[in-house]
Amino acid sequence: MSQFLTIAQQFLEADDWPFERDDQKSLLKTGIGRDGTNFRIFIQADDANDQFLVYTLSPTNVPEERRLAAAEYICRANYGLKMGNFELDMSDGEVRYKNSIDVEGKGLCTTMVKNLLQVSAAMMMRYYPGLMKLIYGDQSPEECIKEIESS
Numbered sequence: 001m002s003q004f005l006t007i008a009q010q011f012l013e014a015d016d017w018p019f020e021r022d023d024q025k026s027l028l029k030t031g032i033g034r035d036g037t038n039f040r041i042f043i044q045a046d047d048a049n050d051q052f053l054v055y056t057l058s059p060t061n062v063p064e065e066r067r068l069a070a071a072e073y074i075c076r077a078n079y080g081l082k083m084g085n086f087e088l089d090m091s092d093g094e095v096r097y098k099n100s101i102d103v104e105g106k107g108l109c110t111t112m113v114k115n116l117l118q119v120s121a122a123m124m125m126r127y128y129p130g131l132m133k134l135i136y137g138d139q140s141p142e143e144c145i146k147e148i149e150s151s
Helices: 003-014 064-078 110-136 141-150
Strands: 020-022 027-034 037-046 051-057 085-088 095-102
Touching (some): 064 141, 095 110
């Protein structure tokens, strides 16, 4: 059993987050919703390498014909981010925000879990509307980012 998952579970329970624990994959699965959109969140522990990761997934995969534009959008979104980054799987169009920490020699605490989780969810919720405009609208990646980052 992962000690990192146990610490993350303690935070989720204390903050009333519903979740599922998968010890086989060393994951906690939860989610968050906003404006009718539900984002899945995977919390992954790699105790052997002292790494702890949080992924917030877009509920919408990018269609193949929009993936190059989405890749540009994600590069523009990532530029200047201080914590974490967006990732795009070019094979299936999955978009996710990854936030992680290496805790070698320091350990993990519930405050770290909270911060990683909140940043990951907040970034996905902030940039998701621009991604949807890019996929389904006629704006360029640059226009979509400018609109998101100016609001």
